[in-house]
Amino acid sequence: xxxxxxxxxxxxxxxxxxxxxxxxxxxxxxxxxxxxxxxxxxxxxxxxxxxxxxxxxxxxxxxxxxxxxxxxxxxxxxxxxxxxxxxxxxxxxxxxxxxxxxxxxxxxxxxxxxxxxxxxxxxxxxxxxxxxxxxxxxxxxxxxxxxxxxxxxxxxxxxxxxxxxxxxxxxxxxxxx
Numbered sequence: 001x002x003x004x005x006x007x008x009x010x011x012x013x014x015x016x017x018x019x020x021x022x023x024x025x026x027x028x029x030x031x032x033x034x035x036x037x038x039x040x041x042x043x044x045x046x047x048x049x050x051x052x053x054x055x056x057x058x059x060x061x062x063x064x065x066x067x068x069x070x071x072x073x074x075x076x077x078x079x080x081x082x083x084x085x086x087x088x089x090x091x092x093x094x095x096x097x098x099x100x101x102x103x104x105x106x107x108x109x110x111x112x113x114x115x116x117x118x119x120x121x122x123x124x125x126x127x128x129x130x131x132x133x134x135x136x137x138x139x140x141x142x143x144x145x146x147x148x149x150x151x152x153x154x155x156x157x158x159x160x161x162x163x164x165x166x167x168x169x170x171x172x173x174x175x176x177x
Contacts (some may be wrong), residue, residue, distance in 0.1 A: 126159075
């Protein structure tokens with residue numbers, strides 16, 4: 001979407017954190033499953049994140065939301081950069097993805113009001129398993145590209161953000177093609 005943020009009535013800004021670590025010599029990202037009771041994207045696999053508050057920066061929002069949802073303290077996260085902003089029309093959220101690194105995921109303290117479970121997703125799984133599936137959404141049945149992992153389906157904005165990240169890694173020859 002090339003429109004300026006002011007061009008979209010009702011748009012809300014949010015930020016997510018693509019938080020990386022190494023598990024068993026594999027580059028791994030922390031994903032969450034949102035509870036089915038959530039207002040937006042209920043039951044979906046997502047990156048930790050949420051709506052920007054007051055005058056927060058995208059990084060401040062991503063760190064605050066990650067801490068609220070997973071208990072990982074901002075002091076234990078090194079910010080590496082940002083990915084492209086992504087507009088989700090159905091929820092009217094402009095997502096601002098931030099990329100970070102933590103030494104490990106050992107200090108998790110899950111907020112079960114916001115997170116049903118954590119999924120530790122090896123990045124290489126994205127490159128190997130792109131499929132198509134039908135998903136029932138608020139706008140009807142959609143056929144979407146996805147990755148199936150540990151009985152979960154990663155699709156939509158989360159899949160798009162992860163795919164951009166993998167494409168960047170390939171450009172830097174960090175992962176095998």
